[in-house]
Amino acid sequence: xxxxxxxxxxxxxxxxxxxxxxxxxxxxxxxxKQEQEALENAYARRLLIEYGIQEVTTQRQAKNGxxxxxxxxxxxxxxxxxxxxxxxxxxxxxxxxxxxxxGYVRKQNGxxxxxxxxxxxxxxxxxxxxxxxxxxxxxxxxxSRAKIYSGMAxxxxxxxxxxxxxxxxxxxx
Numbered sequence: 001x002x003x004x005x006x007x008x009x010x011x012x013x014x015x016x017x018x019x020x021x022x023x024x025x026x027x028x029x030x031x032x033k034q035e036q037e038a039l040e041n042a043y044a045r046r047l048l049i050e051y052g053i054q055e056v057t058t059q060r061q062a063k064n065g066x067x068x069x070x071x072x073x074x075x076x077x078x079x080x081x082x083x084x085x086x087x088x089x090x091x092x093x094x095x096x097x098x099x100x101x102x103g104y105v106r107k108q109n110g111x112x113x114x115x116x117x118x119x120x121x122x123x124x125x126x127x128x129x130x131x132x133x134x135x136x137x138x139x140x141x142x143x144s145r146a147k148i149y150s151g152m153a154x155x156x157x158x159x160x161x162x163x164x165x166x167x168x169x170x171x172x173x
Contacts, residue, residue, distance in 0.1 A: 040067075040151045047159065056096070065101025067151075068108060069158065070094045073166045095166065099154035103147025105161070117161055118145040 030038070044067070047053040052072040061068055073095050096108040097117070106114035125142045128135055148154045 036151060040155060043152060043155050044069075047155075051159070051162075053159075053162070061098075066098055067155070068096060068098040070096050071162055071166065095162075097158050097162065099151065099158055101151075103149050103154070104145070105148065105154050105158050116145055117158075118148060120145055 044055050047069065048055070054070045055067060056070045057066065057068045071094060074093060093109055098106050098108050098114070100106065103118070105117045107117060108114050120143050122141050123144050124139055127138045127140075129138060130136075148157055
């Protein structure tokens with residue numbers, strides 16, 4: 001009988017301390033995913049207040065886990081831009097960057113397809129061919145894009161890209 005009561009007390013203690021998957025915030029229990037979404041939303045509000053960056057995500061994008069932002073500069077005001085100084089009659093659309101659930105950050109306007117902004121790295125790729133001599137393996141070095149899996153990290157990377165390529169240049173002119 002003593003063993004049973006000791007085991008029962010121990011099990012109750014373990015059961016009550018096993019709340020690591022949830023966090024109590026403002027008298028509500030939030031899962032880790034909800035907490036991350038709340039942090040990302042707070043970060044997006046900070047982007048609007050501090051930098052004038054507006055979120056323009058459509059309902060379909062939100063459903064797919066994509067967040068798109070419009071920046072307070074035109075697409076022709078980057079630091080490597082020939083057009084800003086030499087062609088004044090080009091359309092001046094606002095810069096739009098998006099963070100995708102798949103881990104990519106992309107520039108949404110300016111080309112016929114979204115341009116990836118993720119950091120690059122070199123890797124070795126191997127191909128096996130059947131030739132007259134039998135199987136031959138060829139190797140070459142290719143460049144790949146690193147995926148950014150954290151939503152907060154994607155938002156931060158997007159902001160740093162904007163500050164590095166547009167804010168510094170824009171302040172000079």
